[in-house]
Amino acid sequence: MTLAHDSAGSGPAVLLLHSTVCDRRMWDPQVPALTAAGYQVVRCDLHGYGDSPVPSTSFDEAADVAGLLTGLGIARAAVIGSSGGGRVALDVAARWPERVTALALLCTALRGHEASPELSAFSDREDALIEAGDVDGATDLNVDLWLGPEADEDTRDAVRAMQRHVFAVQLAAEEEGEPVRVELDLTRITAPALLVSGAHDLPDFREIAVHLAKLLPHARHTELDWAGHLPSLERPDLMNPLLLDFLRESQGQSQG
Template identity: 35%
Template structure:
């Protein structure tokens, strides 16, 4: 694990694989940390890619920024991380909130994007109902901590059948949620409640795009992925069977096969 300073925050990250490999940045969602990507890191580095996985500010080992952190703040941290590593352009991908940070990175730092990977995420702006929900949840996490929330949403983060079928995966996901600092989670929720509409951003993307979704995703169903696919006609859409909101850990073999095929055929141009 390494770290650097972005603005007022120390951000921790892993940088694995060959230093001359194609750089791939993977951004976790809420309320997780960089270890969410462990199966993908192993698969991609074995294939010769350089994989960079940060802990977002407020999550994992990174510093907490209290109050409110906008998606643009997270995206600027990613740009600062690439600057720190001397990486000009990268494949950038994320799941859930991480996918929205990826879209924000495309909006604010488009020249640094080689390709986009959008997993189990959505592009429209937050609704009034969603803003109220996220702000109320932020208040709750600050008052009660993460344990009750984690127990309530585990069968939505994972497909319900995978909570029992994949006990080690469920334990890992629960552990990440429970260990997240409530202040960091609340700040991200308040910022995400004000997220902009990324549909115009997606419609203008010329770089290769991979859209992935679990077939049984509770939060961002297959229909949301299909909506994004219609915005980006050249995008590749993959639906991962037997998975919910986190197909990268629920079905890592299938998820990584799709990701590696996309990188090989759409990004590096190798057949």
Template identity: 40%
Template sequence: MSIRSWVVGDGPSVVLVHAGVADSRMWARQVSDLSRDHRVITVDLRGFGETPVEPKYSDARDLLAVLDEVGAEQVAAVGASYGGYVVQQAACHSPERFSRVIQFCSPTDNVVPTPDLRAVWDEENRLVEAGDLDGAAELTVEKWIGPDADDEARELLRTMQRRAYELQVPAGDVDNEELPVDPARLTMPVRMFTGAKDFAWFTDCANYLAERLPDGQIVELPWAGHLPTLERPEEGTALIRAALS
């Protein structure tokens, strides 16, 4: 299949799904640690990293297909931002395949975006339409990673977002089928991490889910922006390990 994926290590399977401003490279530090005692699966969703765009696809179905391809009958799933939303879709479609779900600053359905977030999306669209992809990537670094991130993390984010534009902009409009999200179907333990320095909408989304999940828990990180595992990699890994146990 055309979805690029990687499998490292041996043990219980865990899949890491990247944010919509990143690709699988955002998980490098987590893969290095978790693969000591887990079978770690990472993917580049369509239009990110090493996976090209197609006119019609479904990120959630692609994720399930990757799990089939690598022989992972059941996994724990970690999703960052948009990657968490992809995990929600896949886990609602096939809940028996997910032993637990861990979300970092993820959106969900039925929650209205806040004005500050809409303003960032509008500015990004303006820059992309003007052909200023470098400026759009700089906007990503300015708005989508918290103050604790070091220069290496910021440069990685800039590189990943610039790569996404290179793949997505020439492709134009695409049809990405989204599967329905019904929190009642997410019967596995769901741990949600939010950042106090992130856009408020993502906390609103976590609160919405927590009120409806059979087994959901929110943990607010007072130091975190939108990408905690990039901002403080060691702490991010420790949070994942604790949530997996």
């Protein structure tokens, strides 16, 4: 299935996979910095987000992401994933390790992770608000939880608009296909990996980052003392240099 996407710049490819609180617009602060540094930047809307509708039949998200790259003539790419987009990035990197040159995971989710009491309570509250028809309340709940103290009002408004659109797209779907689940072996991932967590995020995401940093063969974990769950939006002035340094370092490793 084709995913809504855009591409900018030229050079080594970088694929951006958004958080499930947002859509591909969350990367607006990163695209100019990446293209100016000499990269081709591809960003897509995952199924049920942004301009990509909810599939009515079963779908394989990672395969569709890999197929998008193939359709654009991109054999290999660095992948940057935020939260739920990080989970998809891990799927792609484990199933097609030869296609991923570097892997930056920002407060990534992980399939099979057992939710903390805090995360479970959030999910229950969100479900209750949606069932009660209070979509605005559910939207505000997400904005308040997922953005750290450094996020300004413009950023909060942008996340609010994206999250509200997510609910609109998903609630409008008459039928919803089931995602295909493929058994993964994350130790097949060969790309250098950067695991980022935020000190103001829920504990789940630091635990996942620590776990993955031990599991993946060429990985390191960086915790940002200023960050919540969406550091690329909260402080792009601090996040962009970190990502660019990692990409340059990884590019040198892949050529060495």
